[in-house]
Amino acid sequence: MIRILITLALISLTLPAQATEAGWALLRGGGHVVLMRHAYALGTVEPPNFDIEKCGTQRNLSERGRHQARRIGSLIAARGAPVERVLSSRLCRALETARLAFGAGAVEAFAPLDPPGEDETANAEALAATIEAVHGYSGSGNMVMVADLPAIKALTGHKTREGEALIVAPDENGLVVLGRIVFN
Structure with missing residues (x-):
């Protein structure tokens, strides 16, 4: 019984590494879309006075999150994964993650990546616009999309940790996950 538990523990420790290496292999060739969760932010719930236009009303990156974002950009560059x-998302923590990782001039705010709200029609339109952006991407480098967990889960059905990335592609039902990169 102890051998089985040890074997299962070892397998569970190697799976993220294998997933990460497979993800890097995909990105080195370019032409992929990366859906990445923002870096580490304190708290789990937005303040009651949340306003997408005002960073002071949102959960923002901690110093640890800023370090993580810079590290993500360095790792992507060091691994030879071209970002085109x-x-x-317009969330301040997502924008800051993207700017620290890839440079402020490289980042475009894309409202469809904002967190889903109460309006189901608007949520469906945002999902469709994001999936259309993935469908329409044909660059030779990779396209990175930075969002928060609710948006990523709505798009893929998968949960991610802060700073984790999913390599996605369009399929007939929306988006399919091709690979995963754990930066931590």
């Missing part, structure tokens, strides 16, 4: 375009 960067789209970000």
Whole structure:
């Protein structure tokens, strides 16, 4: 019984590394879309006075998150994964993650990546616009899209940790996950 538990523990430790290496292999060739969760931010719920236009009303990156964002950009560059375009939710923590990782001039705010709200019609339109952006991407480098967990889960059905990335592609039902990169 102990051998089985040890074996399962070892397998669970190697799976993220294998997923990460497979993800890097995809990105080195370019032409892929990366859906990345913002770096580490304190708290789990937006303040009651949340306003997407005002950073002071949002959960923002901690110093640890800023360090993580810079590290993500360094790792992507060091691994030879070309980044051609960067789209970000308008959430301040997503924008800051993208700007620290890829440079402020490279980042475009993309409202469809904002967190889903109460309006189901607007949510469906945002999902469709994001999926259309993935469908329409044909660059030779990679396109990175930075968002928060609710948007990523709505798009893929997958949960990600802060600073984790999914390599996605369009399919007949929306987006399919081709790979994963864990930066931590």
